[in-house]
Amino acid sequence: MENNITSIKRHEPLFKIFKRNDMPKWKALLIRVCATLGAIIFSMILASIIIGKNPFEIFGTMVSGAFDLPWRLIYDGVVLLGFGIAIVPAFKMRFWNMGANGQVLVGCLAACLVMFYFGNKMNNVILIIIMFIVSLIASIIWAVVPAIFKAFFNTNETLFTLMMNYIAIGLVAYCNFVMAKGMRETPGIINNLTEKGWITFHFLPPTIKSYILPIIVIILITVFIYIYITKTKQGFEVSVLGDSEKTARYAGMNTKWIMIRTLIISGIICGIIGFLFATCVHHCVTVNLCGGKGFSGILIAWLSNFNPLIMAGVSLFMSFIDNGTSSVTATYSLGSNALSSVIIGLIFFAILISEFFIRYRVVRRQRTTKEAKEC
Amino acid sequence: MLVSLITNSVAMAIVFLFGCLGETITERVGNLNLGIPGIMCLGALGGVIGVDLTYIIFNNPGWFALMFDAIFFSALFACIGGAIYAFLTVSLQANQNVTGLVLTTFGVGLMKFIGTNLNSPNLSAASKIMKSLFNVGDKLGWFGRIFLNYGFLVYFAIILAIFASIFIKRTRIGLFLRAVGESPKTADAQGISITKYKYTFILIGSAIAGLGGMYYVMDYSGGTTFTDGPIEAFGWLAVALVIFSVWKPTMGILGAFCFGLLYILPMYININPIQLKFFDIFPYLTTVIVLIFTSIFGGKSIQPPGSLGVNYYREDR
Numbered sequence: 002m003e004n005n006i007t008s009i010k011r012h013e014p015l016f017k018i019f020k021r022n023d024m025p026k027w028k029a030l031l032i033r034v035c036a037t038l039g040a041i042i043f044s045m046i047l048a049s050i051i052i053g054k055n056p057f058e059i060f061g062t063m064v065s066g067a068f069d070l071p072w073r074l075i076y077d078g079v080v081l082l083g084f085g086i087a088i089v090p091a092f093k094m095r096f097w098n099m100g101a102n103g104q105v106l107v108g109c110l111a112a113c114l115v116m117f118y119f120g121n122k123m124n125n126v127i128l129i130i131i132m133f134i135v136s137l138i139a140s141i142i143w144a145v146v147p148a149i150f151k152a153f154f155n156t157n158e159t160l161f162t163l164m165m166n167y168i169a170i171g172l173v174a175y176c177n178f179v180m181a182k183g184m185r186e187t188p189g190i191i192n193n194l195t196e197k198g199w200i201t202f203h204f205l206p207p208t209i210k211s212y213i214l215p216i217i218v219i220i221l222i223t224v225f226i227y228i229y230i231t232k233t234k235q236g237f238e239v240s241v242l243g244d245s246e247k248t249a250r251y252a253g254m255n256t257k258w259i260m261i262r263t264l265i266i267s268g269i270i271c272g273i274i275g276f277l278f279a280t281c282v283h284h285c286v287t288v289n290l291c292g293g294k295g296f297s298g299i300l301i302a303w304l305s306n307f308n309p310l311i312m313a314g315v316s317l318f319m320s321f322i323d324n325g326t327s328s329v330t331a332t333y334s335l336g337s338n339a340l341s342s343v344i345i346g347l348i349f350f351a352i353l354i355s356e357f358f359i360r361y362r363v364v365r366r367q368r369t370t371k372e373a374k375e376c
Numbered sequence: 377m378l379v380s381l382i383t384n385s386v387a388m389a390i391v392f393l394f395g396c397l398g399e400t401i402t403e404r405v406g407n408l409n410l411g412i413p414g415i416m417c418l419g420a421l422g423g424v425i426g427v428d429l430t431y432i433i434f435n436n437p438g439w440f441a442l443m444f445d446a447i448f449f450s451a452l453f454a455c456i457g458g459a460i461y462a463f464l465t466v467s468l469q470a471n472q473n474v475t476g477l478v479l480t481t482f483g484v485g486l487m488k489f490i491g492t493n494l495n496s497p498n499l500s501a502a503s504k505i506m507k508s509l510f511n512v513g514d515k516l517g518w519f520g521r522i523f524l525n526y527g528f529l530v531y532f533a534i535i536l537a538i539f540a541s542i543f544i545k546r547t548r549i550g551l552f553l554r555a556v557g558e559s560p561k562t563a564d565a566q567g568i569s570i571t572k573y574k575y576t577f578i579l580i581g582s583a584i585a586g587l588g589g590m591y592y593v594m595d596y597s598g599g600t601t602f603t604d605g606p607i608e609a610f611g612w613l614a615v616a617l618v619i620f621s622v623w624k625p626t627m628g629i630l631g632a633f634c635f636g637l638l639y640i641l642p643m644y645i646n647i648n649p650i651q652l653k654f655f656d657i658f659p660y661l662t663t664v665i666v667l668i669f670t671s672i673f674g675g676k677s678i679q680p681p682g683s684l685g686v687n688y689y690r691e692d693r
Contacts, residue, residue: 019691020691051489051490051493097473150668150671154668154671154672155671156667156668156671156672157619157667157671157680159408159410159473160615160616160619160663160667161664161667163612163615163616164612164616164660164661164663164664164667165664167609167612167657167660168657168660168661168664171653171654171656171657171660172657174653174656175650175653175654175656175657178649178650178653179650183648183649183650293481296477296480296481297481299473299474299477300474300477300478300481303471303474304474335489335492335493336488336492336603337488337492337603337604339484339485339486339487339488339489339492339603340485340489341485342481342482342484342485342486342488342489343482343485343486343489345481345482345485346478346479346481346482346483346485346486347482349474349478349481349482350460350464350478350482353464353468353470353474353475353478354464354468354470356468356470357468357469357470360469361469
């Protein structure tokens with residue numbers, strides 16, 4: 002008997018993990034904040050080793066650089082929020098839309114093509130309306146094609162949407178080359194002199210005149226999507242489908258149509274962002290227009306658990322890191338702004354680790370006499 | 377011209393082959409690692425650091441020291457990336473897609489951040505030594521130029537792919553590895569340690585994928601600046617290639633060659649540069665088409681591993 006107990010004990014793992022739902026919200030938040038701070042401290046030490054400067058000095062440069070252009074900070078944050086929001090409906094359905102980058106790019110591309118070729122041929126208002134419609138159509142196509150194949154043939158949507166990004170990038174490079182008639186890589190800023198197809202508010206100060214409309218529109222979209230997901234029947238159908246496809250089917254829902262409809266909504270949001278890029282902010286389309294914002298959007302949406310307020314906070318924070326590190330890059334002449342990716346990567350690693358301790362409880366193996374007796 | 381088209385395609389293909397092989401092994405054990413682009417970047421960074429260190433330690437290093445250090449450090453760096461991924465997804469049950477994306481962000485960023493400060497002229501010298509090592513092709517006519525005209529890593533990749541295929545298909549450990557990927561619950565009931573298998577093969581897969589990044593810098597591009605290179609895009613292509621090759625390493629060799637050919641071909645076609653731009657999307661387009669075809673006409677043997685992308689938590693029932 003004695004022997005038997007010890008042999009059972011020996012096979013018990015050193016740590017046992019249990020699921021938990023009982024952590025108070027403030028404690029969970031505190032853990033996440035601590036993880037973020039830890040990651041920032043770690044990355045500052047890493048940066049100071051590479052750059053060869055005092056970490057506090059680097060952090061100071063980062064903070065002052067980020068708040069140098071406050072509207073830029075807010076605008077970048079809101080754009081990231083837009084990418085995150087574009088992904089939320091699909092994500093609620095457990096549809097991994099990796100293609101927000103590509104969807105925004107084709108939207109912007111479509112608007113730019115119209116702006117370039119029809120800029121001087123029609124009334125400005127009609128031009129902008131056509132640009133809007135065309136960019137919506139382009140983005141919807143980019144989002145819906147993977148959804149159709151997922152719905153009917155169960156094609157892997159993660160890789161499909163991922164590939165669509167690179168097809169979009171190739172198309173942008175090609176169309177830019179065509180617009181520039183093969184002389185240069187890009188045609189530059191479109192309608193720079195005539196400002197046809199631009200929406201500008203000349204009465205506003207230059208720091209905000211191109212940012213104000215995207216900020217307002219994306220915030221409105223966020224509110225709309227929040228209501229759509231939490232308060233409407235369609236939003237409820239999306240979350241049921243995300244929890245269990247079978248349940249959705251047995252409840253009599255048309256799962257294929259729900260999938261396609263949800264991706265149309267994703268496409269519309271991406272199309273609006275692309276349209277805003279073309280008409281308000283950039284007035285041109287480049288292959289690096291979105292950078293890694295589509296992926297950042299996924300991370301934001303996932304780690305905020307689709308709560309729009311937290312999403313806004315996380316987006317602003319990421320924009321702070323991005324703008325801060327670009328000033329660090331400029332100050333210490335580091336070449337490309339890669340420090341931001343390193344810091345964001347480290348922060349997300351830390352948060353992923355902390356998620357574990359929020360969702361699970363770890364118990365160390367104990368050898369108490371009481372337990373031994375129970376055996 | 378045909379000969380040089382083939383050799384260039386093969387040289388390009390090896391970048392994809394390493395990445396694809398690493399990802400195939402990882403996916404066979406049930407983990408969809410979207411961090412492969414980041415891991416390839418870490419591998420490239422590690423290889424460059426290894427070569428740099430060799431030049432610092434020895435003034436005029438021989439081929440063995442260079443080769444060993446490049447492979448060792450690139451595998452080491454890639455393994456660190458893989459270990460982070462494995463720790464988060466296997467031990468800490470984090471979502472695989474999210475963890476992979478974070479790893480890609482981090483790896484690409486770290487390569488660019490550290491790599492820009494590491495631009496030494498030693499790289500091209502080292503690259504020449506590494507390329508010419510087994511390069512005996514010129515003496516043997518067209519046959520030699522097609523089959524024997526590459527650096528050591530090219531042969532290494534192909535041998536590794538064949539070996540991996542035999543290992544997965546024919547050995548006992550390979551069988552267990554497939555069991556873990558198909559149904560971890562069943563494998564666990566059989567007494568196979570899921571954690572051990574997942575860790576081991578995620579790390580091995582990462583190390584192999586990392587060599588792809590190192591190969592691109594040290595062999596294919598001849599040791600030129602690597603930080604603005606397209607390693608990230610190659611990484612995504614490697615992930616796509618896993619589907620193209622339906623999770624079989626030997627098919628990966630063929631698929632990698634097709635991708636290499638698609639990538640190189642436009643340079644050999646006599647068309648104007650505008651149309652040339654359009655050819656850049658062909659590898660991605662092909663992948664999409666293959667993805668669609670395998671999902672529509674897929675038999676049982678070409679389906680992804682059963683538990684791909686799903687973490688194993690023993691107490692879930």
